[in-house]
Amino acid sequence: MKTVAAKFLLTIVVWLSPAKILADDLVVVVNEANTTIAMSKAQVIDLFMGRYVAFPNGDKAAPVDSNDEFRALFYQQLIGMSLARVNAYWSRIKFTGRVRPPLMKSTTEDVVDFIEATSNSIGYLPASEVTDGMRVIYRLQNDN
Amino acid sequence: MKYWLKVCLVVASISCGADNDFDFSGFGSLGYISSDSDVYGYRNDLSQPNGIFENDFDFKNTTVLGVQMGYVASNQFDVVIQGVYRGQDDFDLDKAIAQAFLRYDPSVNWTARFGRVPISLFHYTEYRDIGFALTWAKVPNEVYGLVPYRFLDGADLTFQRQFGSSTFRSKIFYGTSKTDIGANGDVEEVGVEQAYGLTLELEHANWLIETSHSLITLENNIPSIEQLLQGIAFIGATAPAAWPDSAAFASDLSLASKQGRYSSISASYNLNNWKFETEFARVRGDGILIRPLDSAFASLTYKFDDWSLYTIVADTDTEHYRFIRPFTPSDVYSDPQTIAIVEQIFAGIDITSNFFSSNQQTWSLGARWNIGENVALKLQYDRTHIDEDGGTLWVSEPINFSAEDKVNTLHANVSFIF
Numbered sequence: 001m002k003t004v005a006a007k008f009l010l011t012i013v014v015w016l017s018p019a020k021i022l023a024d025d026l027v028v029v030v031n032e033a034n035t036t037i038a039m040s041k042a043q044v045i046d047l048f049m050g051r052y053v054a055f056p057n058g059d060k061a062a063p064v065d066s067n068d069e070f071r072a073l074f075y076q077q078l079i080g081m082s083l084a085r086v087n088a089y090w091s092r093i094k095f096t097g098r099v100r101p102p103l104m105k106s107t108t109e110d111v112v113d114f115i116e117a118t119s120n121s122i123g124y125l126p127a128s129e130v131t132d133g134m135r136v137i138y139r140l141q142n143d144n
Numbered sequence: 145m146k147y148w149l150k151v152c153l154v155v156a157s158i159s160c161g162a163d164n165d166f167d168f169s170g171f172g173s174l175g176y177i178s179s180d181s182d183v184y185g186y187r188n189d190l191s192q193p194n195g196i197f198e199n200d201f202d203f204k205n206t207t208v209l210g211v212q213m214g215y216v217a218s219n220q221f222d223v224v225i226q227g228v229y230r231g232q233d234d235f236d237l238d239k240a241i242a243q244a245f246l247r248y249d250p251s252v253n254w255t256a257r258f259g260r261v262p263i264s265l266f267h268y269t270e271y272r273d274i275g276f277a278l279t280w281a282k283v284p285n286e287v288y289g290l291v292p293y294r295f296l297d298g299a300d301l302t303f304q305r306q307f308g309s310s311t312f313r314s315k316i317f318y319g320t321s322k323t324d325i326g327a328n329g330d331v332e333e334v335g336v337e338q339a340y341g342l343t344l345e346l347e348h349a350n351w352l353i354e355t356s357h358s359l360i361t362l363e364n365n366i367p368s369i370e371q372l373l374q375g376i377a378f379i380g381a382t383a384p385a386a387w388p389d390s391a392a393f394a395s396d397l398s399l400a401s402k403q404g405r406y407s408s409i410s411a412s413y414n415l416n417n418w419k420f421e422t423e424f425a426r427v428r429g430d431g432i433l434i435r436p437l438d439s440a441f442a443s444l445t446y447k448f449d450d451w452s453l454y455t456i457v458a459d460t461d462t463e464h465y466r467f468i469r470p471f472t473p474s475d476v477y478s479d480p481q482t483i484a485i486v487e488q489i490f491a492g493i494d495i496t497s498n499f500f501s502s503n504q505q506t507w508s509l510g511a512r513w514n515i516g517e518n519v520a521l522k523l524q525y526d527r528t529h530i531d532e533d534g535g536t537l538w539v540s541e542p543i544n545f546s547a548e549d550k551v552n553t554l555h556a557n558v559s560f561i562f
Binding site for chain 2: 042046051052053054058059060061062082083084085087088089091092094095096097098100120
């Protein structure tokens with residue numbers, strides 16, 4: 001019984017450890033070929049909210065959104081808006097044909113595939129999902 | 145149907161087989177409006193011929209359904225086609241198509257669109273029908289009710305650039321257009337021979353400031369004005385001495401080739417849970433019918449959780465035209481039937497010359513509740529004070545009713561996207 005309790009306690013401790021939390025932070029990533037090293041929060045907001053869809057060097061960006069549990073967390077941490085408010089904002093931009101909205105992918109795996117395959121892509125995913133084919137240019141937890 | 149529209153439809157239909165490059169989405173609103181007036185019937189704008197009076201039960205006035213197809217051909221080219229049903233009279237494909245354009249996006253700074261594009265007369269003109277994008281149940285009628293135009297058949301060119309943390313955008317547009325005008329229970333079409341304009345927008349921190357200026361040249365007269373012009377020509381032919389400048393007056397009354405100048409300046413400011421928005425609009429034009437008009441609104445919204453509570457004050461002020469009858473018909477004509485016809489022509493001029501005259505103020509109180517990520521419920525109460533001879537935005541019964549009045553309206557609608 002003591003062994004089971006100890007294992008359970010250890011699991012909780014590991015699950016709550018800073019390393020684990022850090023690993024699950026959402027990060028903004030680009031293709032490894034992209035020359036962008038880092039972006040400010042304002043630049044990431046401009047890009048994902050369709051205000052200025054480009055990297056700091058002026059190159060056009062291809063943002064990708066993920067239609068999974070991380071989307072709500074991403075926009076809440078980035079701009080403090082619920083998905084309903086984000087969708088309302090984007091419905092104005094999208095349905096007036098002003099800006100092409102971010103490409104929507106169903107899963108994080110699809111986002112990973114798109115980022116790795118597209119040189120001007122930019123997306124977000126949990127830090128634990130970052131692969132060798134991409135570079136982290138912004139970490140959301142830093143500002144919260 | 146225009147050639148470019150066919151091209152866009154063909155491109156879109158071919159693209160339906162594509163996977164990631166094809167996008168299908170849409171928006172809509174289903175609403176109910178209640179009014180307490182039996183003389184002034186509510187309508188959203190001049191394009192709607194029927195009003196909602198006391199005890200009316202009507203969904204058509206606020207029901208909107210839009211579907212949009214997008215096809216990304218390459219990193220620089222894509223096609224967008226959008227169809228919208230908003231209760232248009234004689235609904236056909238041409239009236240259904242709100243957008244159908246080819247977009248060329250060569251760099252982050254430049255974007256060009258060719259085809260049928262949304263028209264940017266005032267700040268909300270482009271997305272007035274997208275209920276889910278609006279915090280309010282509807283855009284303020286005082287500013288937008290007299291501007292029923294929805295699209296431009298032509299092109300626009302947008303330039304945008306960042307300066308530090310500020311984003312500057314400018315857009316020029318050129319093309320033709322047309323719109324329905326609801327008058328006396330009928331719908332008549334007004335064509336726009338040419339429209340061109342410029343919008344400038346600056347977004348900085350929590351501020352968004354925009355100004356727009358457009359020039360619209362109308363193409364034709366609606367049939368009811370054409371009849372009046374024929375009547376004036378009849379008077380000019382039968383009693384030239386009694387009304388020597390009838391031809392000049394008829395020319396002034398005509399809408400054909402008349403120019404309207406539309407300008408607006410708007411600003412919005414976000415501070416934590418609060419949002420303040422305001423817009424001032426001005427219309428000036430040639431001739432008698434496009435009356436000098438100034439309108440404005442201001443809105444304050446408080447947002448928390450899934451709720452938005454707001455209040456709006458709006459005002460429209462038009463310079464009224466006073467038609468001075470050049471003679472008394474019985475002094476000039478002896479035939480009673482002719483006298484009656486001329487009296488009718490004068491009465492018609494009286495009414496028609498102020499067809500675009502709107503004088504009213506509205507105070508609104510409302511709430512929006514996001515009941516899901518893609519669905520919002522809105523409730524808005526409006527109290528409108530209509531000045532004497534200022535009820536153009538309403539459908540009146542009897543037709544020529546023009547007395548001062550106060551009207552309460554309640555708007556409830558569900559708006560959604562998919």
